[in-house]
Amino acid sequence: MARSMTASTLFQFLRQKNRLNGLMAASFTLLIVLSLSHHDVRHVAAARLPSFARSTLSPAEPVVARAVNAHFELERQSRRYSPRETLAVALRVASADQPRCAAVEQLLSAFRGGDDRWLSFEQDEQTARRCGGASHAVTDTSRHEVVFVRVEDAVMDSHDGPNCRDCASKLVVVHSPDPRRLEDKKAEMLDTGLAWMVVSDVQSTPTGHFFALRALPLAAREERHLRRFRDLQTRDLPCSEQKFILAEYQRFGFGSSIAMLAGASYYAAMHNRTIIYRPGREFAYLPPNFCESDNLNCYFHGFFHRQHRCLDYVDAEIKSRPVLDPPKAKQGPRQLDPASRDASDPVWLLEWPNPAGFDGTYYDFLRKNGYDVRASLTGLLLLNPTRRVREGVEEHSNGGSKLARYIGAHVRHGDKKLEATLVNFTSYMDEVERRGRASGIRDVFLATDDAEVVERETSEYPLLRFSLQDTLRPKSGFWYDGFRGKQFDLFLSVYTDVAMLSQADIFVGTGSSSMSTLVQALRGVLHKHETYMLDEKGVAREAAMSEAFFD
Incomplete structure (x- = not known):
């Protein structure tokens, strides 16, 4: 008989593998594409799934060392290092003070001992001079950089990640005796940085307090785009001296909307315009009074989501425009006549799916210049969850067995x-079985908005062991309007699906789904390269975003 678990099973699986913190920013890209109403996880096969081995971390180890170990565990998973492989680490103290040196000594002590520790630290000359001890030349091969810095010395751009294809993430540990200053600095770094992930929120140590963030590597062209886009969104000019693109949230799935936003960031940078998003309720999944606005900044850090100070100016400009004649007339700000658009126009309106200028020619331009909207690291910039959201996910979850x-x-x-030809379940499972035989993997995590599939068809595959989140939903799935007014639990539950799909050893999806294509992109960012996508005829193709793409 099938054994029931809660959705927390999957969450704890990720947390105990140290995968979840690193995933928080990236995998929120697809939070609410699937609509789930409660979160029991049901094992269709009777077999008990194996548990992971206990972590080698000792509770007595300093909290800083635990944060660093969590960071390198994420590095190991994404780069496929063996458990005992030694990693060269460049350890740098960015500011000279005794508490920092004490933290360094704690860290070094935690990773000495000759057991199965897999970190080999090298101090650069500056750190050795400040804190004592032997120094080593930090070469290009020492790509795993750990930086300790005082809160007053944490300058944003100097700590952004490296920009090369095979660079590792950088860990930045910020220290202060004042936890409030650290909270403010962490929010600032997450709101204005390029590709940060939270490894540790503010915690206390024997010498004060700290937090730790990972700075993900960025391809050079992607870094240039993100900096350009950030500058446009945050420039300090009178509203009358700027040019804007007004984008409206549409009643589509969250994955589709985020894909549009990522593409729009290139469009805005190309035309030297600031994007403004009108507050909307399409994604107001949070509890009452959780956030003072209905914008995505309720969920995520980032300058992209905050209500822009020039919104009132743009609204006034829009209201002065001519109204379209029926049948093209639409309500609200979309009454702007596209025919009036030209380079001198201070406000353009971005409509989905075919805004003027946002067409095949634009996408051809992106491809010619080596970009792919689906694979854009802009998603990491846009979707860095707030602490309250991360804490909500933690509260939503507790122990269980692990895949x-x-x-x-x-x-x-x-x-x-409503949009595309459906791929039948057999086509998915044929590809899953094929990949399972080649890899020896029998366990399958199934994310679906069609609960009948599980009841009707999974029993036809006795050699596979299925795990999925049980849902009570309409037989036809959720229509677009059905996304609105759902509970915060929906938001948290779908995150579990996103995390599991992004971190799977092998992923099988469909190119007609925004969720599948964005998971495909996330897996490329996270160096998960066994990805297969089915076309409308059910034919699978290899579709990994390879490392070469990010060169």
């Missing part, structure tokens, strides 16, 4: 039939 190696499959039915 070891597994295949992730996203079966999109439901309202997708």
Whole structure:
């Protein structure tokens, strides 16, 4: 008989593998594409899944060392290092003070001992001079950089990640005796940085307090774009001296909207315009009074989501424009006549799916210049969850059994039939079985908006062990309007699907789904390269975003 678990099973699986903190920013890209109403996880097969081995971390180790170990565990997973492989680490103290040196000594002590520790630290000359001890030349091969810095010396751009294809993430540990200053600095770094992930929120140490963030590596061209985009969104000029693009949230799935926003960032940078988003309720999943606005800044850090100071100016400009004649007339700000758009126009309106200028020619331009909207690291910039959201996910979750190696499959039915030909379940499972035989993996995490699939068809595959989140939803899936007014639990539950699909050893999805294509992109960022996508005929193709793409 199948054994029931809660959605926390999957969450704890990620947390105990130290995967979850690193995933928080990236995998929120697809939070609410699937609509789930409660979160029991049901094992369709009777077999008990294996548990992970206990972590080698000791509770007595300093909290700083635990944060660093969590960071390098994420590095090991994304780069496929063996458990006992030694990593060269460049350890740098960015400011000279005794508490920092004490933290360094704690860190070094925690990783000495000759057991199965897999970190080999090298201090650069500056650190050795400040804190004592032997120094080593920090070469290009010492790509795993750990930086300790006082809160007053934490300058944003100097700590952004490296920009090369095979660079590792950088860990920045910020220290202060004042936890409030640290909270403010952390929010500032997450709001204005390029690609940060939270490894540790503010914690106390014997010498004060600290937090730790990972700075992800960025391809050079992506870094240039993100800096340009950030400058446009944050420039300090009178509203009358700027040019804008007004974008409206549409009643589509969250994945589709984020894909549009990522593409729009290139569009804005290309035309030297600031994007402004009108507050909307399409994504107001948070509890009452959780956030003072209904914008995405309720969920995520980043300058992209805050209500822009020039919104009132743009609104006034829009209201002065001519109204379209029926049948093209639409309500609200979309009454702007596209024919009036020209380079001198202070406000352009960005409409989905075919805004003027945002067409095939634009996408051809992106491809010619080596960009792919789906794979854009802009998603990491846009979707760095706030602490309250991360804490909500933690509160939503508690222990359970864990999957070891597994295949992730996203079966999109439901309202997708309104847009594209549905791929039948057999086509998905044929590919899953093929990949399972080649890899020896039998466990399958199934994300679907069609609960009938589980009841009707999974029993036809006795050699596979399925895990999925049980849902009570309409037989046809959720229509677009159905996303509105759902509970915060929906938001947290879908995150579990996103995390599991992004971190699967192998992923099988469909190119007609925004969720699948964005998971595909996230897996490329996270160096998960066994990704297969089915076309409308059910034919699978290899579709990994390879490392070469990010060169």
